[in-house]
Amino acid sequence: MSPLVLRGARADYGDTPVLGPLDLDIAAGERVALVGRSGAGKSTLLALLHDRERPDIALMPQDLGLVDTLSVFHNVYMGRLSHHSTAYNLANLIRPFRREVTAVTAVLERLDMTATLWARTGELCGGQRQRVAVARALFQAGNVLLADEPVSALDGPRTERVMEALTEQYETAVIAMHDLPLARRYADRLIGIRDGLIALDGPADAVAAESLDALY
């Protein structure tokens, strides 16, 4: 896998600078949690890391990017659209192939979501919708995961199940999250963003609680 590299990266919305300039290297096998207060620039940083030319990068955006009028099956299957021809994808859209249904069902099982396989995604509650987006990212089975608050609508055992599934599937991941204890447990590197810049970067088990608190 090629690493993720940013050099002098920056982002502006109109005339307002919101991120950078910053340099960042993510090596293969690193699990990184992006932390920082709301509006610090985490989503913007994920967008800069997302190289659309690389189908090996799975992106789970904060708005989930689901097609509400389609079933859970179809939304999850979309994770692998680039693996197949247009003709195959169209045929599968109209009459799903058994092998694809089996593969999608296996991913949904990991998230306790098989009962919703043929439900319209727009009819699901927030936590279920979030898990559909997680399932799509798992189904993509790329080399790198970029995820923006993948468990914000979940609680308790469901949060753990999703974090376990994502980190089992993806050895290399950059995940924006607000839950600091969860970030410490599932990431091996913490990057703290403050006012669009990297204010903290270190091993998850070595970053001091006071340094994290200072981000908020």
Ligand SMILES: Nc1ncnc2c1ncn2[C@@H]1O[C@H](COP(=O)(O)OP(=O)(O)OP(=O)(O)O)[C@@H](O)[C@H]1O
């Ligand atoms: N479409 C947009 N137009 C204008 N400004 C924007 C837009 N999207 C984000 N911003 C601004 O860019 C800055 C960084 O936003 P960003 O969403 O990257 O932060 P974040 O750390 O991901 O926040 P959150 O934790 O709430 O998701 C914020 O000041 C935000 O208001």
